[in-house]
Amino acid sequence: MSDAVYQAFLEQLVKGIVSYPDDVKVSRVLDERGVLLTLAVNQKDMGLVIGRQGATAKAIRTLLRIVGIKNDARVNLKIEEPAGYEGKAKESPISVDDVVDDLKI
Numbered sequence: 001m002s003d004a005v006y007q008a009f010l011e012q013l014v015k016g017i018v019s020y021p022d023d024v025k026v027s028r029v030l031d032e033r034g035v036l037l038t039l040a041v042n043q044k045d046m047g048l049v050i051g052r053q054g055a056t057a058k059a060i061r062t063l064l065r066i067v068g069i070k071n072d073a074r075v076n077l078k079i080e081e082p083a084g085y086e087g088k089a090k091e092s093p094i095s096v097d098d099v100v101d102d103l104k105i
Helices: 003-015 043-050 052-070 096-103
Strands: 025-031 034-040 075-079
Touching: 003 025, 003 034, 003 052, 034 052, 043 052, 052 075, 052 096
Parallel strands: 034 075
Antiparallel strands: 025 034
């Protein structure tokens, strides 16, 4: 599967969630760790993308990891914080180990 497919998947997924779909921008970088997708959305949509206690962001990351695992690729997501965004302070960041534990059956 092409790396551009991961980018298109994320873009389509997020555009279905947000109120300002034209402001959704996804960029990708390939490195030794795999594919890094960087997501930028309208400042007003950050709450929708992050979700309550990071649940939506965690779900999006899980979907990307599942798609990547099925295609022997490592896909990571970085969500850019828009300039001037005054969201709540992060209580506890979600670690890679938490996501991997969620994927275990």
